[in-house]
Amino acid sequence: MAYWLVAVWLALGMHAAQAQALRIGVLPYLSPRTLLVEFAPLREFLASELQQEVEILTASDLPRFLERSHAGDFDLVISAPHFARLAQTADGYLPLVAIRADFYALLLVPKNSPALTLHELRGKTLHLPHKLSFVSMQIEDFLRQRGLQPEHDLRLLYYSTDNNAILATENSAGDAGAAQRSVFERMPRDITSHLRIIGSTQSALSLIILAHPRLATTALPALQGALNKFPYSEPGLRFFQSSHSEFIPADAATMAQLDAYLPRLKLRLAQGP
Template sequence: MESRTNLSRRRWMQSLMGLAIGGIAGVRAAEEAQPLRFGIQPFRTAEVLLTLHKGLLDTLAQALGRPLRFSTRPTYDAYTKALLAGEFDLAIMPPHVAVWLASRGDWELEAKYEVRLAALLVGRDAAPAPEAEALRGRRIALGDPDSIVSLVARETLDRLGLVPQRDFTLVLTASHGASMQVLANGSVDYAIVANTVYGQFRARYPSLQAVPFGLDVPHLMAAARRALPEALRTRFRAALLSFHETEAGRRFFADTGYRRFVPITEADFAEMAPFLPALDRRYASPPELSR
């Protein structure tokens, strides 16, 4: 027969174990209730980005069983630094930055928009001629200089032998959307923007006309921090790839022109490779990552 002392000790140990297990479960439940920080690159204002992506955010939150907290940053540079600093758990980011971060091992790339991303030269009333003489002396709006569209456009301007502020007036704006606005209100002669942003403005400004202004590249990519549980990253990827099958997805892709999410390929990595050395040089000493 077990002594009263041993029985008390066993009950005391069982209570401690119960408290420990309960504590672990409580911590896990608290972690699962924490919002996942979802970043979107600043190609439109924060308000427009949130409105545009609400259906996507709601669908992902349901699929992941976690609330999502959206945020962005005022510039592409600030956004890249926030990605490096671990300030987001999930993010939609420029393709060159996405491939660079994945190559570092910090992020896992889950999907990209199917439509290709291209720089367009946009004019009012008539399609502009993408030639040096047609652009000389003009005022041209360009969004954040660190966007992939701006990088592609600058390559085209270099090829045409056009130097900003010497051959034409470069008007830098906060985003592609802002460039479209200053063109529509007559503040500039032309704007260089992403093809999908141009498509989002066409219904409001049908007189705007556009021509290609450089090579097309892979579109924006969705990624998850590798510090997240693998099961959560798997659910995130599955929700993205099936999003076009939902009612919210059909509305989202009709509004944005992105078509759907598709897997990222080795060819995407190869296309972005020429852009990576510049990122290495610029962010040679990134902040320590939160793990």
């Protein structure tokens, strides 16, 4: 009987420890394996600072990531800027810090394409990442600002990932495509060497870290303190050097600037796949 009680107590203790793990949901902009490596320094540091197990999680695609975020599957989310603003305004997530990197949405054409200017792309197919992605919306705005109407002047094809949009562009006959710079640079050289950049957006926020509102009165102060220390730690230096990024405040003004993306995002979510 005593042995059975001890076994039950140990099982309950293990379950409680598992339940206390800090679950970080990361936007699926890279493969799960690559995301685990990319955010390993942050996981390592938070686990040490908070004396708590930390898990890095993601989702199969962007719609599923939004679903899981909305359902509260994650304690923290590391999300695209427009997704972050939606999570804040719709679900009460609390912005903690923004990550600014050399984020450029690149406009690409095959190396042998005759197109030298954006206007020479009229009538072509534009291969884009997922229609919900920040990259696609930024490229669409980039073209509008330069006198092209993407929906009318080009044939838009959306893909599940940046990688797939890049591959479709490489295999096309004179079409164009778009991708996040950091993803493009990770592609094999025998693919990127067949493409050239014909335009790029300005640098922008790449990701925003937010806390689920359930953390507001419990773990949030310690978590915010740990994030403030992270840039000055050895794991933090590794992270920022490898990702060519930095933390900046996710203040009210920064978040409000993202409101311009919400009507388009909500419309595309309502339209479904």
